[in-house]
Amino acid sequence: MGYAGITGTYDVQSNSDAYFHGVSIEQILTNVQSLSCGTSINVSNTPPTISALASYTIPHSTAFVLEAEASDAESNTLTYTWEQVDNATSAVYRTNGTNTSGASFRSFSPSENPKRSFPKESLVMAGVLTSATEWESVPKVAREMNFRVTVRDNHPTVEQQQVSYANQKIVVGVDGPFRVNTARQVFYAGVENTLSWDVVNTNRPPYNVSEVKISYTIDGGQVWNTLLENTPNDGSEAVVLPVELLGSQTTQLKVEAIGNVFYAVSPAINIVEPTSCIVTVPVGILVENITSSSAKISWNEIPLISNYIFEYKKQSDSVYTSVSLQEATIELNNLEASTRYDFRVKSLCSNSESDYTTVHTFQTTVVGNCASASESSANAYIQRVEVERFSNASGASTYSDFTGDSFRVLYLSKNGTSYSIRVTPKRADASTMVSVAGWIDFDGDGYFTTSEQILNQTGTTDTEIIASFSLPENMMIDESLMHKMRISLMAGNDEVQQCGTFSSGEVEDYKVIFTNENIQGIKVYPNPFVDYINTTNVADGTVYQLYDASGRLLHTGKVMLNKINLSHLLRATYILKIGNEKGIKILKQ
Structure with missing residues (x-):
């Protein structure tokens, strides 16, 4: 932009930017390579x-x-x-x-x-x-x-x-434009609304977009919330906007191609309350608080609905138990441990009813993994556990339960062919022999079996115990199951057992989450930032901590939709720690 500010009405901006255009860099390199008069320095x-x-x-x-x-x-x-x-x-x-x-x-x-x-x-x-x-x-x-x-x-x-x-x-191409149909400026909260868009042959070659993703924003695109992760690119879809958006006049919808790069956004839509009962298949199904005998299930509330019919059964049964509900939630009790349950729900008005949702499934937990602990950690304990990018250091203890600590969750990808685990013991005396073993409850049945052992080393004085393991072939990922990793360190040279009490050492339990995605390093941008930090490779709900430059904890929150709102901060340098990753220095402008 060497001519910025001197071409009158043709100016793009008033001043030059302090960087070289990509083509200028290429031209400079080409010219320098043709010269022999310069001085070369080594670039490592x-x-x-x-x-x-x-x-x-x-x-x-x-x-x-x-x-x-x-x-x-x-x-x-x-x-x-x-x-x-x-x-x-x-x-x-x-x-x-x-x-x-x-x-x-x-x-x-x-x-x-x-x-x-x-x-x-x-x-x-x-x-x-x-x-x-x-x-x-x-x-x-x-x-x-x-x-x-x-x-x-x-x-x-x-x-x-x-x-x-x-x-x-x-x-x-010759087709276009791909755009959201904007004929309707009002959507109803909590019920189905028809969103339409002009496909313009993009579901055919050479565009080849068979599916699209639908999202909404209420803040001009700072945060996008997914409505449908994927749906056919057929020009029409029934979408349900949350009741929480009622009264919003800034909601915009985005339809973006899957497997291509183009997208379209609607103008602002007014979200209003329906004037009469409209039957809609419930969406936003959430299963939480699963125990060995109970579970809580909820879904998005539908305005003016008469009632809901909720049905559930053991997966092995053929007949559902039916319950009529006024609220969009139910707590199931007296369930059987370690059992899969199916459920579905529909909404009713006075003279009509919706279809049932697709059948959803959850599994109750077992009564619990067997207990294990030492009587003393005076001779030896676990100082650090590392699995690839995961790392946790801890002090002396006879038993440490980290399963409820969101900063100490171990994420494992099914796409990973092999993982390395490293355990660092802390000994009272360097000559003290220790035995170390580890298990991961891969199938989530509440038992650490021999086939689930990932580490076994007896009678060693090594400063680090290292092993490798792989996930079982054809492993199924079920988010309703609780998976644990247990690491046991025992002073002496006897073989460590997965359950029971021993005289000296430590036992640590961790929560494990399996994913189909490749696990990559966390990235944050922009940095410096103004109001928001964007993240990559971070799961929704991952806990973050924010520290000032002196190391004082200022704030704790959760990453949602790969965004962190830090607009309340003053201009300064901070340390952002996401999950169990190392802290990242960020600058608020």
Whole structure:
């Protein structure tokens, strides 16, 4: 942007930005490589690695999002710049989306966010897909666009800083626009509303979008809440907005392609209360407080409904027990331990009723895993347990139950072929022999069996006991089950048992959560931030702690929808600790 502020009415902005365009970097490198008069220095820092970027075909006149996935061997803080790199065949003075060559989108300063919306999301939320003043416009004609993401590693030593880039092709098709049908400006809270959108052949080649995701926001896109994770891209879907949105005039709905990059957003919708009973299949089913003999089940309240019919049974039975309810919740008692139950629910008005929900399932817990503890930790105890990125240090104890501590939850992915476990003992005397064993209750039946043993070392003076284990093949993930890991350390050279009491050592129990997703390191962005911190690879409900620069705990909360609201903070430096990860330094602007 070397001509910023000197071209009169054609100015994009008043001042130059303090960074090089991706193409300028390429030109500089090409020129330097042709010279021999410079002085070379060794650069030990490695460039970032960028995963391959796929090409997509999108409908015309439609917003889209591009995202890069990059890593850095030295764990430097990465920043991203997305830029369109198409040369114009003639002078382009304003972007209006009708040009078939040149750039339709301007360059913006590097950001820690690996995503960029085209146009920027604030424009899309306002219904502005073409802005001459912002120099951003969706293409309104069929054409090919080429984008480059430049990833900078921002090494603290300037001479060591490295840059990588990758290109991505976006083809604009002849169909479009993909947009949310905005004929209806009022939705009812708590009941089914028909949301429609223009498919414009995007469910066919070359777009190939068979399913879409539907979300809503009430704050202009700061936080998106999922309504439907996936639904057919057929142009219509019944959606139920929570009763809590009643009275909202800022709710907007988003329909985004699955397996492609384009999306559309509705204008603001008024959420009002139904004027009469409307039967709707209950949604928002939640099963919680599961014990060996009870469970609590709830769902989203439906306004003006007469009553609900709730049915449940043991999975092995053929006949349901039916209960009529006035409230959208029920507590089941006198259930059998370690038993699977099926349930379903429907809503009723005075003269009509909805269909039942699909059958949902939960399993009661066993009475409990067997007890185990030592009588003394004077001779030896467990100082640290590590499984891949999970790490927990603790002090002397005969038994430590960490299963209720959300900061000490072990997440394991079914996609992980093998895991390494490391146990560090603390001995009163370096020559003290210890035996260490570990088990994971993979099937959640409440028993630590021989086949579930992941570690077994007897009579060792090693400073660390290391082993590896794999998850059972064809393992089923059931979120209603409670899985535990038990680590037992016993002073001496006898073999450790999974249950019972022994004279000296320690036993530790942990909660384990299994997932189908790959477990990757937690990332936060932007940093510095203004109001919100975004996260990646963090499960909803994960607890975070916020400390000031001196280490004083200021606040504890939970990550929801990969966002943390820190708008209440003063401008300063803080330490953010998410789950059992190491603390991250963040700066409030």
